[in-house]
């Protein structure tokens with residue numbers, strides 16, 4: 001199937017239709033799972049559980065099989081969940097989270113009736129799995145775990161489970177957002193390690209003149225910091241790649257006319273730190289992209305950059321009216337619209 005010739009709008013229509021079909025099929029699969037399980041047909045086929053049948057015979061991965069089984073149980077208790085599943089306001093992960101809590105309650109000797117389950121399902125509609133978990137934790141009064149778990153694993157890695165307070169988590173999340181340029185695929189382990197390495201480097205520098213060789217990503221982070229200005233505070237780290245990035249965009253002017261090429265060669269001056277700060281503050285440290293038709297706002301905090309509404313390459317100015325805060329994806333999207341960037345694949349690779 002060659003999709004490269006399909007128009008953008010047609011492609012989106014097709015995908016939306018396929019997703020609707022997938023949800024319908026998911027609902028049907030859950031119904032069939034319930035019926036096969038009720039008749040214990042898996043036993044006849046030589047499996048000791050529905051889970052084994054789903055994984056060993058039907059080829060589901062363990063996670064996928066588990067989620068379908070849990071969701072099927074919720075569906076059995078509350079048949080109206082089918083509608084929500086098909087319209088997409090509830091998904092398999094959420095139903096699994098709900099079923100886990102119900103099972104836990106029953107284990108504790110408490111009853112969860114259909115009305116309570118229905119109400120819970122109403123409440124978690126259109127919520128992310130993080131928000132769903134938060135709601136369920138409060139609703140079911142789940143115990144707060146504070147003990148730390150450190151488990152060594154066979155490859156010498158360590159599994160660490162820690163509890164953070166709400167404020168501590170906010171601080172960590174803020175650091176993660178600020179460092180998203182340095183750690184684009186950053187997970188929590190990478191973030192914590194980077195912060196620790198930076199601290200060690202700072203402390204070691206204080207007590208000894210002996211040069212220790214910092215890990216590669218610290219060098220990168222430090223060079224990025226230097227490349228902008230020495231007076232930057234943490235809030236500006238998120239913009240560190242901005243000027244390099246935009247200059248790179250300005251370099252891609254093959255499709256522009258000669259006048260534009262001339263303008264594109266104008267030397268880009270770094271924006272004033274105060275102006276950048278003001279722009280970030282005005283944007284509430286979030287991407288300002290809004291879909292022109294639906295009004296959907298992006299609000300991402302990931303890899304924020306300052307974007308020129310009218311690019312420098314076509315005569316735009318460094319004035320606050322011409323500047324806005326965008327995430328990396330929307331900065332690339334804007335550049336693409338101005339013909340400053342050719343998209344070769346879905347990842348927005350520069351060509």
Ligand SMILES: [Zn+2]
Nearest residue numbers: 287298327330
């Ligand atoms: Zn965005």
